[in-house]
Amino acid sequence: MKKLINDPQDVVRESVEGFGLAHADLVTVNPDPLVVSRAGGPVAGKVGLVSGGGSGHEPLHAGFVGVGMLDAAVPGAVFTSPTPDQIAPALTVASGGAGVLAIVKNYTGDVLNFETAVELAEADDIEVRTVVVNDDVAVEDSLYTAGRRGVAGTVAVEKIAGAAAERGDDLATVAAVAERVVANVRSMGVALTACTVPHAGRPSFDLPEDELEIGIGIHGEPGRRRIPLAGADAITEMLLTPAADDLGLARGDDVLLFVNGMGGTPASELYIVYRHARALLEGRGVTVARSLVGNYVTSLEMQGASVTVLRLDDELTALWDAPVRTAALHW
Amino acid sequence: MKKLINDPQDVVRESVEGFGLAHADLVTVNPDPLVVSRAGGPVAGKVGLVSGGGSGHEPLHAGFVGVGMLDAAVPGAVFTSPTPDQIAPALTVASGGAGVLAIVKNYTGDVLNFETAVELAEADDIEVRTVVVNDDVAVEDSLYTAGRRGVAGTVAVEKIAGAAAERGDDLATVAAVAERVVANVRSMGVALTACTVPHAGRPSFDLPEDELEIGIGIHGEPGRRRIPLAGADAITEMLLTPAADDLGLARGDDVLLFVNGMGGTPASELYIVYRHARALLEGRGVTVARSLVGNYVTSLEMQGASVTVLRLDDELTALWDAPVRTAALHW
Numbered sequence: 001m002k003k004l005i006n007d008p009q010d011v012v013r014e015s016v017e018g019f020g021l022a023h024a025d026l027v028t029v030n031p032d033p034l035v036v037s038r039a040g041g042p043v044a045g046k047v048g049l050v051s052g053g054g055s056g057h058e059p060l061h062a063g064f065v066g067v068g069m070l071d072a073a074v075p076g077a078v079f080t081s082p083t084p085d086q087i088a089p090a091l092t093v094a095s096g097g098a099g100v101l102a103i104v105k106n107y108t109g110d111v112l113n114f115e116t117a118v119e120l121a122e123a124d125d126i127e128v129r130t131v132v133v134n135d136d137v138a139v140e141d142s143l144y145t146a147g148r149r150g151v152a153g154t155v156a157v158e159k160i161a162g163a164a165a166e167r168g169d170d171l172a173t174v175a176a177v178a179e180r181v182v183a184n185v186r187s188m189g190v191a192l193t194a195c196t197v198p199h200a201g202r203p204s205f206d207l208p209e210d211e212l213e214i215g216i217g218i219h220g221e222p223g224r225r226r227i228p229l230a231g232a233d234a235i236t237e238m239l240l241t242p243a244a245d246d247l248g249l250a251r252g253d254d255v256l257l258f259v260n261g262m263g264g265t266p267a268s269e270l271y272i273v274y275r276h277a278r279a280l281l282e283g284r285g286v287t288v289a290r291s292l293v294g295n296y297v298t299s300l301e302m303q304g305a306s307v308t309v310l311r312l313d314d315e316l317t318a319l320w321d322a323p324v325r326t327a328a329l330h331w
Numbered sequence: 332m333k334k335l336i337n338d339p340q341d342v343v344r345e346s347v348e349g350f351g352l353a354h355a356d357l358v359t360v361n362p363d364p365l366v367v368s369r370a371g372g373p374v375a376g377k378v379g380l381v382s383g384g385g386s387g388h389e390p391l392h393a394g395f396v397g398v399g400m401l402d403a404a405v406p407g408a409v410f411t412s413p414t415p416d417q418i419a420p421a422l423t424v425a426s427g428g429a430g431v432l433a434i435v436k437n438y439t440g441d442v443l444n445f446e447t448a449v450e451l452a453e454a455d456d457i458e459v460r461t462v463v464v465n466d467d468v469a470v471e472d473s474l475y476t477a478g479r480r481g482v483a484g485t486v487a488v489e490k491i492a493g494a495a496a497e498r499g500d501d502l503a504t505v506a507a508v509a510e511r512v513v514a515n516v517r518s519m520g521v522a523l524t525a526c527t528v529p530h531a532g533r534p535s536f537d538l539p540e541d542e543l544e545i546g547i548g549i550h551g552e553p554g555r556r557r558i559p560l561a562g563a564d565a566i567t568e569m570l571l572t573p574a575a576d577d578l579g580l581a582r583g584d585d586v587l588l589f590v591n592g593m594g595g596t597p598a599s600e601l602y603i604v605y606r607h608a609r610a611l612l613e614g615r616g617v618t619v620a621r622s623l624v625g626n627y628v629t630s631l632e633m634q635g636a637s638v639t640v641l642r643l644d645d646e647l648t649a650l651w652d653a654p655v656r657t658a659a660l661h662w
Binding site for chain 2: 002003004005006007011012014015016017018019021022023055056058059063190192193209212229231232233235263264265266267268269270271272273274275278288291293295298300301303304305330331
């Protein structure tokens, strides 16, 4: 195992500590329980946004803490849900008195631990609404999930709901906006290589030198099928078409097209995928109105990519465009 | 070779085409000769900034085209210098009548081809000054270089000189600022794995499973030495200390600390390196006044990182902080 780490047990703590030092203008890190929150504390009267999940998907979620997006992020161990007694303080630290929206990727452990944490927070008189993200069209049910997995579409949920909270929407409205993003976002990914969880020390799965896994999960969960090596355009079509079909994209629709890197893929390759995904959408009469290309929801050093489409309307577009100031998204 | 590409011959063209489509608000792509320039064309009366070099280091340089940084970037073939008749039109398209600064990483091919292109531009009455970046302290002379190589410090040169140009400094002043960054910036990198140039189809060098290359070049050129696998803190010290020593960092100095990923390294690992590099600097009585962590000067999918330190003064700090709006740097 070749990694720039010290003791595998210290990876998350040391990494988040470094992150907090590098971005002290944006975030505050509480070491125990480990919570990354917006610098300056909660904003009075604003709905708070909290997300979290296993580490190894950076910049998700801590990289999205800041103005116009999350108020707190809860990093679990690598590929392991954060605990309820770690999530509950995050709900508290994010609370500015107007309630808190919890954004949870659909993995059984995350869903259960957030549920327990929400009960704890509600016992402290913090009103919490939860939205579960399940944008991955690859498979129904999976290694760690009942129903569809939550993957890169989470970025759009956090950005757009964050903008709604920042402009002063109340909890019910922010939650409804988040649900509207969930209803309109679909993703699918491919792995070229596996990744290695530090404390495991060996790759999470075997992927032969001449095969790809279409529909991969962000923890290396099995996808739809393995195929022989193929060109980027052919692979892109295998990702974009199921996502666009499932969403029922129709001529005249506007979308955000988001090509996400899994961590070990060069930017140049992501733009090659973007180029063809865009051409395929345009061929369907769909307009790519907004774009995002880069490593946002990763799987450690996995080589691969995912394609996400979000059907936009005027309000979602305006919320996407609203200012954001976080370590990983900034405009 | 596992890559998200089509024909290896088309990698740069397709990638830059995708880049241009994704960032049409920031850049314009001229397909032949391939040049990426600031959307809206040159700014009248502003010094133009041009950089370029072999592809495979994305987001360098096209990702830095936009407001407050470069006016044009010239992507060569992968790890291959752009040609003079590709660079010369970039100097022209960047010219707003106040002269052009060419920022060149110190590789023999780049230096020679920029020299020829500058002669062509000057024949067209465009005044050009050139600054050569040579921040890599690992080795004197190298596979493709006489003298030190130019690596991640290039980002600081482009950002700070770009801010000077944007505020209206004249060509001599912008060039002097750029030279001051070059004089105050040092870097050193490590490779955990090799990378594969698409048209070569196999790794550029062999690096055994249990070894690292300290002082690696961004094209996989040999560094100072190979060492057995080591912890992140030990590796970080092997990178930071030579860079800081060469720069003569002294108690009381302020620096920008920049931890750069080589393309295939998870963000979490870069923050672990940042954490210890910062501690080492603080141990020397040096203040980390500004920070940058991420994949900015990459080597395709290479796993590894580099550490860059830039000694700051008030003016360099203000220019670093000045607004920038490009695909890869935005604040």
